[in-house]
Amino acid sequence: MNDIHLISLLPLLLIAGTSVLVLLAISVRRNHAAAFALTLAGLAAGFCSTFFTPPGQATQLLLMDRYAFFFMGLLIAASFFIALLCYGYLAEREGNKEEFYVLLLVATLGAMTLTASSHFASLFLGIEILSVALYGLIAYLRDRPLTLEAGIKYLILAGSSSAFLAFGIALVYADLGVLDFATVAQRISSTQSESALQLLIPGTILILVGIGFKLALAPFHMWTPDVYEGAPAPVTAFVATVSKGGMFALLLRYFSLSGLDRFPRLLLVLSIIAVASMLAGNLLALFSTNVKRILAYSSIAHMGYLLVAVEASSRLGMTAAAFYLVAYFIMILGAFGVVTVLSDGERDADRLADYRGLFWRRPVLALVFTTMLLSLAGIPLTAGFLAKFYLVAAGADSHAWLLILVLVVTSTIGLFYYLRVVTTLFQQPVSEDETLEPLPRRAPAISLVLTVLTIFLIWFGVFPSPLLHLIQSTIGNIF
């Protein structure tokens, strides 16, 4: 490895370095504020580095191209925001707080590795780095029973999904004899008939199982509601955004690079997964009264929507998926941000009842939450609307009429439960003396950040051109 390669690894090195630095700092002296500040500084540096680092193939494992840098920037920005949320959240709770940031950084590192991986080995490596850190993060508040349960559930299921993934990779290797994506793609395209590659399809489907678990696609979504509910709110936000975002970037790259879309059987499997996710996510959410669970189900549905773009596997589909992912990040972070701000030292604010009449007590928070939910539902003026529009356009372009019809119908179903939450927010207090007094103002800084996030959401919903331009110039060149 020469200098050029090292330079292009800069974002990864920065984040990895920061995690070590935080560890060292803890060993010198425990200080929550210091660990927090170091983490923020490291993430900020990492974010900036994605703009300046020269692209390059760093070893056979990692392809640090503009595509990877775009997603890395997105993931780091999300982690930055989550770290901001965590500070206030952890400060109110007992126990050591500093290691949380180390785990957060390592998990981010894992997700970033995924966005750059061009080889099955780095894929596996990235997933494991991410998962192992997540076990710790999910069960971090270990004196809460639900949290512990969520951690163990995630540990077992993530472990078994890794096994599926490894098995799938082995099958693909047995068939093609190579592990890096570019050569895999070459071998696939040089093969004339599908029958010559008997293990490729089953292998890829097993890989999809592993990826599907991480993305919480139906029917591999069973863990999602429990983990979302049990994990601390900022960690849930992390699972929903950074972890899924990294995985999705990988799926998108692998799928568009390897030319797997020539196999109709594989496309059928993907379609089934997409339809199942859209249906399962939206229908299950209807029957839930727990806000974290509702968001969990909704994230299942959103991953299903995203698959529509993957399936289109065109330049339009790629940009649509990237745009959707950006919008999804903002909405989910904003929504969990509100949940975090409203949570107190004893439990997370996850019951629908916690939100009753929020508009009359904390109007700004309620409006932020409303905007995020309406954006998740795909209502105009928000980025969620354009993102959905973009997805439907990508689907229509590739004539996937059935998929977009399901998308439309299920997102109407989805509207129902988003509206239920929104309605709760605006419910008038039943009696005069009930809950009319403003809630204690926790974390005013976070409220400010949330407002900024909302402004971004509306900005991208009304003037998407700059973001689209950025996406097209970074992601478009993967083809």
Next chain:
Amino acid sequence: MILGWLLAILIAGGLIAWPLARLHPLLSRLIALSAVALDLALALFLAARDFGPGSIAGGWREDLDLSWIPQFGIHFHLGLDGLSLLLVLLTLFLGVVAVVVSWTEITTAVGFYHFNLLLILAGILGVLLSLDLFLFYFSWELMLVPMYFLISIWGREQRVYAAIKFFLFTQLSGLLMLIALLALYFAHHQATGVYTFEYQDLLGTPLDPHAAMWIMLGFLAAFAVKLPVFPFHTWLPDACTEASAATNLVLASLMASTAAYGMIRFLLPLFPDAVQAISPLMIVLAVIGILYSAFLAFSQTNLMRLVAYASIGHLGFVLLAIFAGNSLALRGAVMTIIAHAISIGALFLVAGAVEKRVQSREIDTMGGLWETIPRLSGAGLFFALAALGLPGLGDFIGEFLILIGTYQAHIAAAAVAACGVLAATFYALRFVQRAFQGPNDHSWQLPDLAPREALIFGILMVVLLWLGFYPQPVFETLRQAANHAPALWR
């Protein structure tokens, strides 16, 4: 550029009015009122400026074309012709009325209320002015959320149910329109190699009949739900039963006219053959809707619900005219849209004014009100007569033209629809009879119209009389729309 200002003033007005309510609700009301009034003045200026043919450049009175999302060929393209001018004037006129009516009716979250109201008006103007189909869809959907809030926050007991029903109906149908829109977009690209949402470019898109039918149905779904067309109308009575009078004015009068506008502006010129093919079905639905709603209106006991069914009946005439394939009927449709918006809107306001006094919407709690509130009762009678199509008032002109036009195309449909006019007499008179006439069994002693209310009702009456006796300016203005779709208006 004025067209851009029309939208900007409303949105800015809403954004300013919202926080100002914290200082004093009156400030918020004043800002909202002045924003809408300023818009109305601008629109009147536009109407007065190039009145008469020959002064129109490019077929549009006004035109504003800015690049918006170049990656998709989406433009912020607004244009104004005679048809949209009429409806813009109508929207802003009733918008002013809605703000004034809310003056004492709305007391909670005043700022947020006006923000939503102005955003809806902006959405409606966006629909009426868009010449880019994406912008059209954007504005179309933009109306929904604020309307949802208007119903669900400031409505009556069952408001949440009604609001969600409204939202789901309109959202699903809107998404179907989105698919159709994109299908048209890609079909156009396939045929010409250009990605565009521009109305005038899409007009000539060659489509095979099968695809045209499906795409047309997607558009029709959105318009049919919002108009509303029987049997997709069930959300409207529910919403109107729960929402406040000013909300109903916007919901039934203005949003319905956007649906009719959508049919005339987009459906007919974009898919002439598919429309032709489906028109028998739509005419049957229109006639059923007219009779069915008259029948239901007759048997309602809730005043708002009664008016809502009356509204559906009038819009049935509009639907009939649009699919009759006759330019006379189409002119009648535009006239009916305007007259319906005013007369039915006024009936909602009368119902609201009565409700404020007797604290109920049930017709059984009323009766004999004429003794105690003669002026309000007189207004009720006047607008009920307008709604039943009394000659000399706006509705008569519209329905008369529709019936003449339909008669030339479908004699049977015209004959049955004419029975609908008769049926309207029954429910309109029953409304007056039960609410205002008869003995004052409940011994009501109520305050009559306040000057503010009297002024509103007076102006609405004058406009209806003007439309009834001298409708020529409307048709003159409309003639200019013929430039874009000569086949429709010849």
